[in-house]
Amino acid sequence: MSxxxxxxxxxxxxxxxxxxFYYKFRSVHTGWFLLxxxxxxxxxxxxxxxxxxxxxxxxxxxxxxVPSLGINFSVYLDGLSLLFxxxxxxxxxxxxxxxxxxxxxxxxxxxxxxYVYLLMFMGAMLxxxxxxxxxxxxxxxxxxxxxxxxxxxxWFHKEKSRYGAQKSMLITVSGGFAxxxxxxxxxxxxxxxxxxxxxxxxADVVVQDPLILPxxxxxxxxxxxxxxxxxxxxxxxxxxxxxxxxxAYLHSATMVKAGIYLVARMTPVFGLTVEWFWIVLIFGLVTxxxxxxxxxxxxxxxGILAFSxxxxxxxxxxxxxxxxxxxxxxxxxxxAIYYTAIxxxxxxxxxxxxxxxxxxxxxxxxDHETGTRDVRxxxxxxxxxxxxxxxxxxxLAAMAGLPPFNGFLSKELFFTASLNVAxxxxxxxxxxxxxxxxVAWIASVFTFVYSMMIFTRTFTGEFKPENYKEDVHxxxxxxxxxxxxxxxxxxxxxxxPNILAYTLIEPTMQSILPGLTSVGEQFYVNIYHWHGINTxxxxxxxxxxxxxxxxxxxxxxxxxxxxxxxxxxxxxVYDLGLDQLVVQAQNVTNMQMTGRLRDxxxxxxxxxxxxxxxxxxxxxxxxxxxxxxxxxPFYVILVVAALLASTLALPFISHRITxxxxxxxxxxxxxxxxxxxxAPDLALTQLLVETVMVVLFLLTYRHLPEITxxxxxxxxxxxxxxxxxxxxxxxxxxxxxxHALNQGTDITPISDYFIENSKTLAGGYNMVNVILVxxxxxxxxxxxxxLAIAALGVVTLIKHKMKEGEDV
Amino acid sequence: MEILMIFTSGIIIAVxxxxxxxxxxxxxxxxxxxxxxxxxxxxxxxxxxxTGAPPLLTENADAYTDPLPQAVILTAIVISFGMTAxxxxxxYRTYQDHGTDDLExxxxxxxx
Numbered sequence: 059m060s061x062x063x064x065x066x067x068x069x070x071x072x073x074x075x076x077x078x079f080y081y082k083f084r085s086v087h088t089g090w091f092l093l094x095x096x097x098x099x100x101x102x103x104x105x106x107x108x109x110x111x112x113x114x115x116x117x118x119x120x121x122x123x124v125p126s127l128g129i130n131f132s133v134y135l136d137g138l139s140l141l142f143x144x145x146x147x148x149x150x151x152x153x154x155x156x157x158x159x160x161x162x163x164x165x166x167x168x169x170x171x172x173y174v175y176l177l178m179f180m181g182a183m184l185x186x187x188x189x190x191x192x193x194x195x196x197x198x199x200x201x202x203x204x205x206x207x208x209x210x211x212x213w214f215h216k217e218k219s220r221y222g223a224q225k226s227m228l229i230t231v232s233g234g235f236a237x238x239x240x241x242x243x244x245x246x247x248x249x250x251x252x253x254x255x256x257x258x259x260x261a262d263v264v265v266q267d268p269l270i271l272p273x274x275x276x277x278x279x280x281x282x283x284x285x286x287x288x289x290x291x292x293x294x295x296x297x298x299x300x301x302x303x304x305x306a307y308l309h310s311a312t313m314v315k316a317g318i319y320l321v322a323r324m325t326p327v328f329g330l331t332v333e334w335f336w337i338v339l340i341f342g343l344v345t346x347x348x349x350x351x352x353x354x355x356x357x358x359x360x361g362i363l364a365f366s367x368x369x370x371x372x373x374x375x376x377x378x379x380x381x382x383x384x385x386x387x388x389x390x391x392x393x394a395i396y397y398t399a400i401x402x403x404x405x406x407x408x409x410x411x412x413x414x415x416x417x418x419x420x421x422x423x424x425d426h427e428t429g430t431r432d433v434r435x436x437x438x439x440x441x442x443x444x445x446x447x448x449x450x451x452x453x454l455a456a457m458a459g460l461p462p463f464n465g466f467l468s469k470e471l472f473f474t475a476s477l478n479v480a481x482x483x484x485x486x487x488x489x490x491x492x493x494x495x496x497v498a499w500i501a502s503v504f505t506f507v508y509s510m511m512i513f514t515r516t517f518t519g520e521f522k523p524e525n526y527k528e529d530v531h532x533x534x535x536x537x538x539x540x541x542x543x544x545x546x547x548x549x550x551x552x553x554x555p556n557i558l559a560y561t562l563i564e565p566t567m568q569s570i571l572p573g574l575t576s577v578g579e580q581f582y583v584n585i586y587h588w589h590g591i592n593t594x595x596x597x598x599x600x601x602x603x604x605x606x607x608x609x610x611x612x613x614x615x616x617x618x619x620x621x622x623x624x625x626x627x628x629x630x631v632y633d634l635g636l637d638q639l640v641v642q643a644q645n646v647t648n649m650q651m652t653g654r655l656r657d658x659x660x661x662x663x664x665x666x667x668x669x670x671x672x673x674x675x676x677x678x679x680x681x682x683x684x685x686x687x688x689x690x691p692f693y694v695i696l697v698v699a700a701l702l703a704s705t706l707a708l709p710f711i712s713h714r715i716t717x718x719x720x721x722x723x724x725x726x727x728x729x730x731x732x733x734x735x736x737a738p739d740l741a742l743t744q745l746l747v748e749t750v751m752v753v754l755f756l757l758t759y760r761h762l763p764e765i766t767x768x769x770x771x772x773x774x775x776x777x778x779x780x781x782x783x784x785x786x787x788x789x790x791x792x793x794x795x796x797h798a799l800n801q802g803t804d805i806t807p808i809s810d811y812f813i814e815n816s817k818t819l820a821g822g823y824n825m826v827n828v829i830l831v832x833x834x835x836x837x838x839x840x841x842x843x844x845l846a847i848a849a850l851g852v853v854t855l856i857k858h859k860m861k862e863g864e865d866v
Numbered sequence: 867m868e869i870l871m872i873f874t875s876g877i878i879i880a881v882x883x884x885x886x887x888x889x890x891x892x893x894x895x896x897x898x899x900x901x902x903x904x905x906x907x908x909x910x911x912x913x914x915x916x917t918g919a920p921p922l923l924t925e926n927a928d929a930y931t932d933p934l935p936q937a938v939i940l941t942a943i944v945i946s947f948g949m950t951a952x953x954x955x956x957x958y959r960t961y962q963d964h965g966t967d968d969l970e971x972x973x974x975x976x977x978x
Contacts, residue, residue, distance in 0.1 A: 654969065656886065656887045663886070690870055708881055708900070709884050717892075721899060724903060728903055736920040736921075737931065737939075740940060740943070743940055754954060761961070762961060779884065781887065782881065785880055787876065787880075789876045789879045790873055794869065794872055797868050797869070797912060800912070807932060809932045812933055813921070813933065823924050824921070824923075825922070825933035826921055841944050844944075845944060852952055852955045855956060855959050
């Protein structure tokens with residue numbers, strides 16, 4: 059166990075003590091006890107940041123967990139996990155601070171639940187980003203799904219919370235499950251190793267495997283569901299029923315980036331394939347566009363931000379797709395065009411976490427102070443909440459991509475990357491590539507529009523006090539600290555982006571694109587505002603101009619049909635699918651579980667005879683052998699004929715007494731056969747048992763009804779006949795083959811031993827009886843037990859009667 | 867002789883299956899009886915029918931019939947007898963409580 063292991067485990071350990079703090083110190087808000095933990099973790103992880111610009115030496119520690127299966131709790135810290143670790147703990151600290159002021163320490167507020175879930179989530183998320191072992195990663199991955207669902211349903215008395223939690227759970231867990239299948243495939247492909255680093259080390263071999271495509275698709279399914287990519291994004295808007303600190307933390311900054319993390323982590327392996335480039339790029343672009351257009355439709359502030367998150371995640375995803383093209387080239391220091399996309403992705407990841415976190419917190423404040431998040435009711439808050447307004451303005455400007463904030467820089471880089479990729483000469487990009495910058499540009503226009511929309515509808519316009527529940531005023535300072543810190547980061551990263559360059563961005567790029575640079579070499583990272591007048595700048599100016607034009611005419615736009623619908627149309631698909639799953643499952647059950655005994659017996663008969671006959675034909679096992687057949691004596695033929703006649707008569711007779719007599723006849727004829735086949739003991743027993751049985755039937759005769767007549771139905775009668783004939787035929791076929799195959803072998807029956815030793819070992823002359831009580835006495839003992847139990851059962855059935863209405 | 871007996875037991879089992887698939891509870895009990903008959907015959911047949919004297923050492927024969935399947939069938943007869951007796955009483959009690967022998971009418975329960 060290293061310290062890094064404890065970084066992952068600390069939140070879980072802390073979670074155990076949370077209820078104690080909650081119940082013991084009721085007067086203090088439970089969040090205060092938790093606050094130091096993420097801060098300490100943040101500081102500890104921050105000590106790994108390379109400050110001198112010399113690159114990051116990866117750290118790895120392994121603790122065996124299930125070594126026989128290759129599952130080890132390995133923590134691995136490189137640029138990528140360092141970046142995510144800092145995001146998780148840093149924003150975690152701010153969110154905990156914010157939540158202390160956001161959720162009041164009331165008597166009926168289960169704060170201990172909240173912080174236990176939050177700690178669980180934080181630990182799971184740290185586990186995801188620090189795990190080097192795929193299975194351990196999966197375990198933590200599912201823990202994030204679970205804790206996320208718990209947090210969404212924190213106010214579980216609200217129906218929408220439960221709906222949102224169920225939806226996010228179903229979608230992310232099914233994706234996670236697919237991912238597990240993908241990991242298992244990867245384990246097989248890579249030669250029995252779950253270690254990501256070992257898989258990356260042999261990436262060249264691994265991508266040659268034919269199983270690589272299914273493995274890739276399954277893993278991408280996991281990443282896309284978690285990161286809310288189209289069409290799996292529908293859970294994210296419904297997850298907005300969670301408390302706002304949760305939305306800020308999970309659904310903007312951390313959990314939804316787990317999929318991004320996974321894609322980035324797997325890029326060195328799958329990025330070598332063409333499919334990866336196109337799938338990640340296209341899904342990212344579709345999500346980007348869909349999310350940004352859908353955001354404009356929303357009227358709830360958190361709804362807008364949710365779709366905005368979807369859209370920004372799509373942006374980062376598409377950049378990772380574009381960036382994988384870099385793996386097809388060698389690194390050239392002066393030609394940054396190959397790896398710009400990865401640089402932009404990493405940079406935008408940081409930026410998005412800062413400004414989106416701030417925006418969610420700001421929305422939470424507005425909700426908290428005015429009692430509503432509906433943009434149709436809000437307005438004119440600029441003068442009343444000046445600090446909130448300032449923070450929002452910074453966040454929105456960064457989101458829209460305006461200078462001098464960090465969003466502008468990453469948007470410029472995004473345009474550069476898309477233009478670069480369009481000009482590459484691989485994967486048919488020279489013909490198809492033009493659409494990438496076009497789509498990117500359209501999505502940016504809508505991003506600008508919804509950012510403008512939040513701004514104008516919330517802060518400008520007329521202040522209408524009658525829309526608000528309470529007296530509206532500026533939020534307390536405690537609520538404002540976290541968004542202010544995040545907004546300051548937005549400005550700092552915007553003005554001095556290069557403080558991130560070689561501390562975080564470059565090491566992260568090294569882990570996404572390993573092997574592109576040789577040892578000791580570094581990517582050239584320099585992000586700056588003024589590039590001169592180039593295409594990207596013109597694109598940004600066009601975004602602002604057209605975005606303004608749309609935003610000013612938003613009223614007209616919103617009258618169109620498309621903007622009337624607030625819910626995502628894909629929700630209908632999900633709801634219908636879920637309903638139909640239940641309905642159809644019910645139908646299938648009702649269809650097969652009829653409650654009729656004979657239907658079930660029919661299934662069994664069909665299945666058993668079917669599988670036997672199938673096996674016969676499949677393996678051509680049928681054999682028949684007449685060679686040792688003796689002549690059948692006439693009297694045997696007579697007995698058998700009588701036996702078959704009475705047997706076949708049974709189904710046709712519906713008089714009870716005739717039935718019972720026939721049954722007796724069959725039994726006695728079988729006893730006769732036992733005599734013929736030289737089995738005196740059997741014959742004796744059969745005679746006795748048959749007699750007692752007939753007596754028994756006759757005893758109950760008076761109490762039993764007439765046999766129910768079958769309904770006259772040619773179809774069901776012939777089906778029963780066919781099934782019975784099939785069962786009989788299967789038995790006959792098996793019997794014949796067994797008989798024939800017995801002939802050829804020279805196996806000495808074990809009975810020779812009994813024949814030789816009955817006298818000498820057991821002192822008996824009747825071999826059957828010696829076997830029953832001496833050689834195989836245990837069978838007899840248990841058979842006696844069976845009779846005893848049957849007798850007890852009969853007595854109980856008759857004597858012990860339930861009274862009216864009494865149930866078993 | 868074995869082939870004849872194999873066909874005989876096959877037919878008995880087919881009839882037993884047919885009885886299982888009918889509406890009458892009593893007939894299902896008959897089916898159980900018939901099924902055990904068929905299976906007993908099959909066990910005896912498949913171990914070979916054409917050797918020697920009854921398995922009694924007092925016979926002083928050169929060859930004896932195989933005693934092991936006979937012991938097995940003996941056990942099986944007793945067990946199936948116990949089963950049948952229990953089933954019969956169960957059918958009787960069912961009829962007493964529900965007033966019908968028709969499996970069609972015995973479907974489902976109050977909890978459904």
